[in-house]
Amino acid sequence: MEASRRVKDFLHRRPVPKEPQLPEDDYKVVIRPGGGLDLTRQSLALIRDCVLRAAKVQPDIAGEDTLRINMRQNTIIMSTPSLANAKEYSNIKEIMINDKSYAAAAYVTAPENTSKGVIHGIPKYDNQEDIEKSLVNQRNPTILHARRMGLTDSVVIVFEGMFVPYFVYYRGAEYRCFLYKKQYETCTTSGRIGHRADVCPQPDSKKCHGCGVLNPTENHQCVPRCSLCGKGHLTGDKKCKERFRTPYLLKKRWWENEQQQGDERREMKNLSNTRATQAWREGYSPENPTEENGNATKDRGGRRRDRSSSFPRLAEGGREGTQHEPRSTSRSRSTRQHRSRSRAKSKTRATTSPQGQPHVGPGGGRGSQQMVSWVGEVSGESLRSGSLPQVVAEGSTLGQELNYIKKMLEQLTRENAKQRDEIKQVKEENAKLRQNQLRESSSAIASCSRILTPAPAQESGVHAAKRRAEEISPVENEDLSKPLEKKVENMLGELTKVMQQQFAGLQLQLVEIKQRIDSMENRLTLVENTQTDLRSIGAGPVKTTTKPYNRPTTTEVI
Template sequence: MAYQVHGEDISEEDFSQEQGWQSAGARRAGAKTRTADSNEPSPQPGSRRGKLGGAALKSKVLRAGKMPPLPRDDIKIVIRPRGGLYISKIGAAAVADAILAAAGISQEDLCHDTLCPNLQQNIMVASTPKRENASRYVRMKQILISGKVHELSAYETAPHSTCKGVIRNIPLQDDPDVIDAKIVNTNNPLALAAKRIAQTGTVIVAFDGYRVPNFVRYGPVLMQCSLYRKQIDVCYACGRLGHRADVCPTPGDMTCRGCGVASPDEQHVCTPKCKLCGGQHLTASKDCARRFKIPYIVRRRRSERSKMAGAASPSPQRQPDTADEFQASSSTADAQRRGRPRYRGRSGGHSGSRGRGASRGCSGSRSRSTERAHSRGGSASQPRSSSTARHNSSGRTRSRSHTPTTPKSKKKPTLSWADKAREARESPRGDDSSRGSPHAKELDELRRANEQLKKENAQFKQEMSRLAAEMAEIRRLASSPPSAQPASAPVAMDTSQAPHRSSAPKRRAVENTQKEETGNLLSELKDAFVNMQATLAKIQEAMAHPNMGLGALSERIRKLEEGDPYPKLFYIVFRWDAAKNI
C-alpha cells in the first residue's frame, strides 16, 4: 500500500527504508511489543439511502479491502509481490508456501504465525509474535512460484494503538538518522519513529496513543503537526480502484482513469469524470475531495462521543401512575370479557351447524368436527364456524351474534380508555381505588409527617426563645457590679433583698461568680507579694557585693604595704567570689 499526503502519490518503498515502522515497535513502552496492521482499510458504515454512485463505489472498495481481525500483540508484516503476481488466481496457499520457503522459517517456529491474503489490494499480511520471524519476513526480496521468480517488498506496520502525524518543510540534507535524533527524544515523549516521504520535505511521525499533538519539536524548532490521512488505492497501470500500481495483477490490461475506456491509445482524448466524486478530473486525482479515507482515530473519537451522548441523555422511563394501572386493569378485563363469549360463540355456532348436519344425516362428520373443534381451540375453530354458518342464514346470524370473531370487532371497543378513565374519576369506586393505590398512601404519609414536623418546629422555636431570654438575664446579672461591702468579708454576701428579682438557681450562679472573682483576686495578691519578696532579696544581695569588694581591696592594700608574699592568690580568690556573686 502506498501513502498519500496532500495529493502527493508515493509508494511504500519510497519512504519505508525496507524496515517500515520496526523502530517504532522497538521503542514502544512495555516489555511486549503490541502491533497491528494499521494499513488495513476499514469500512465506512452508513445507510444506503441517499448515497451517490461514487460514495457507493468507495464504500464497496473499502469493504472489499477489509481484513479479518488478527492478534493485537503480534507483529504485522505487509508483503507486496510484484511482477503481475495474481494472488486470487494462483491461490493464497501456494503464495504462502513460497513466502515461508523464502523466509526460511522452520515448522516449529510457525506454530503461532498467520499469513492472511488481502485479495482486494493483492498483498499478503504476516502476523507473528516472534521478533526473529518478523525480521526474516522483512528481509525477503523474492519468491519462487511455479518456476517463476517474483520480486517483492516487505515492511513492518506501525504498532497497535498508534497514530501518525505529518510535519513539512524539513531540510533535504537531513538524513534519516538526523531526523530520528531530532524528533524521537525527550522533547517529544510520544514520538516513536519518523520517516521521510521519498525526496520531499514531508516527514511522517508515529505517535503512541490515539491523539496527534498539534506541535512537534524538530530539534529546537517547534513545528506544526497535522493528522496523516490515507488515500483510496488507485492503480495508474490498469486504472482500477482497490490496489496500487506496484502490485497490479494485470498491468497489461489498461483502462482510462477518466472515462473508463479499455486499452486506450496514445491519442485518446476524453472528458474525465471521477468515479468517486463525479467531478471533471481523473479518478482519485489531487482535485478529488473524496480520495482520502476517514482516519481510524477520527472514527473512534466519533464513536466515543456518540456513546457519551447516549449515556448522558438516556430515554426517560415513565413511572406507572394510578391512571396507567387503571388502564392495564381495564384492558385486562376487556380481554377477559372478549375471550369468554368467544368460546361460547364457537360452541353455539358448532352446535347449530351440527344440528343442521344431523338433519342431513352426517352423524360421522359431526362427531369428527366436534372433537376437532374442542382440540384445536380459538383460531382453528373460527373459520369452520364461519364456513358452516355461510350455508344457513339463521346459523350465520346466530354465530355472529354470539362470537366477535372478526379482527374489526377486536379493534373497536365499545368504550375508549379516556371514557373509562373519566368514568372512574367521577365514580366513587374510582376514588376508592385511586385512594387505595400505593402512591396515594405514600402521599398521605408524607403529608402527615410534614404536619408533625411543623408542630415540632414550632415547639423548638418556643423553647429556644425561652432559653435565649434566660441567657440574657444571666449575662446582665453577671456583668452588673456587686454591692459595696467591706473587703475583709467578701464571702458574707446578703442576697435576702432580691428574692423577687431572681429565683434560687440564679442566686447560686451569681454567688459562685462573685466567689470566683474574690478567689482570683486573693491569688493575684499572693503572687505579687511573693514577687516583691524575691526582688527585695536580690536588691539586698546586690548591695552587699560592693561592701565585700571594698573590704577585699583594703585588705590587699594592707598586704602590699606589709609585704605579704601571697597577694596574687588572694586577688584570684577575690575575683572568683565576685564572679559567683554576679
C-alpha cells in the first residue's frame, strides 16, 4: 500500500507536458458553459461537434478550427483563422450535449500583440456603444476595443502593442489608466480556486467560502481563512492583496532584465576567463622556465625568486649511492672567528673540506678544481673567460641540457655572422644598381642632346651649305622641320617611358632590400638579446655584492 501510494504521488507530481501554442494570427473565442457541465468528463470530439451545431458552422468550413479545453477554468477555447467563424462562435448562447441544454456565454479574446488597461469612474448610464465612441477615436490612436467590467464603473481597454499609456481621453476628459491585473478566480459554491461560480462543474457539492466545510448549515459560524494569503478573511475578498495576478507586461520586463543581466554576467565571466588565460600564458611562457615548472614565486617586494634555491640540491653522485658529510660538518657555525676566517679565505679556498673529502656545493654537485670567487661569478668573469664551474656531472640530464644550450648558442652565432655577410652583399648590390642606373640615365641624356644639337659643318662644305639654305624656301624649311620635331618628340617619349620603368623597378628592388634588411636586423636583435641563465640550471643561488647589513669593524683587544 505504501509503495502504491508513493507511485501515485510521484505520478501526481510529475510535470505535465506543455500544450502546443495556438496560431498567433487566429481569432480566439472563449465559451463559458454553465449549468454544472463538467468538461473533463466529456469527449473532446463530442464537445467540438456540439459547439459546431450550436454555432451553425459546417464541419467542412471549420476544418482549420482548433478546440481546446481549459481544465482548470472549465472553459472552451475555439481558435479559428476565419473572422466569420469567430463571429458565429461568439454568438453562442446555448450548448446541447447528450440531449441536455446548458447555458453558455462566449466572447472574443484580445489578439496576441495587445495589452490591457483599466480606467475607473465611468458613468453607469453609458452603454457599450457610448463607451466605444468615447474611447475609440483619433485622440486615443492605440485603443482597439473597450468594454465595461460587469456592473461596475470600471472599463477594460485593449491597446495595440505592448505599451499602456498613463492617461487616456474619455469624451475629452483625462482618465488615469492602470495596468489590467487578472484576479485569481474563486468559486463561491465549491470553494475552489481557478474557476467562477457560473462555470462550476460541481454546483451540488457546496463548501463554506471561509473555512471550507462541506455543506454548511444556515447558522454556520466559522473563522474565515483566505486560501491565497492565509489571513483572516474570505478567499478572494477585496481586502486580499494576493488576489491579483502579476501582469504579463511586468513579467516580460522582469524576464528581459534578468536575461540582460545574465548576458552581462556571462560576458564578464568570459572576459575574466580570457584575461586569466592571457595572464597565465604570459606568466608561464617558455621564456620563464622556472614559472613553467611551478618553482618560481614572488616575495613581498614583487621580485621573483626560485623555490629551488631555498633547499640544497642533491648531488648527482649521491643518487648513485655515494655518501658525503652532512651540512652541519661542511659549514660550521660554531664560532664567529671561524666563520669570518672561512669567508676571508673564500677566494683561495681549496675544493676539499677539512676532513679531506670533496666539497659539496649548495646546488648539490661536487666542487670544481678551479674555484671562482662569488664576486667574479656575479660580475660574469667566468662566463666571459669561457670557463664555467663544473658543478654538473657530464652524464646527467642537466649536463645534456647545458651542452644543448651551448650548441644552440654556437649555431646562433654562426647564423648571426652569415646574416651580417648577407647584409653587406645586399648593400653592395644596391650600390652597384644605383651606379648602373645613373650611368644609363646619363648616357640616354647625352644621346638625346646629340640628336637635338646639329652637327658642325666642315670647312670645305660651308659655301655649299649656304647655297642650299638660300635655295630652300621658308615653306620647304617648315616642311623639313616638322618631321624632325616629331621624331624628337617620339624619341623623348620612348626615353621617358624607359626611364619610368627603370625607376619603378629600382623602387621595388629597394623596398624588397629594405624589408630583407629589416628582417635581418630584427633577427640579429633577437639573437643578441637572448640571455641564457646557466646558473639557475646547475648552480646554487647567486650572492649579491652588497650585504643586507653593515658589520662593525673588528678592533684588536689588547
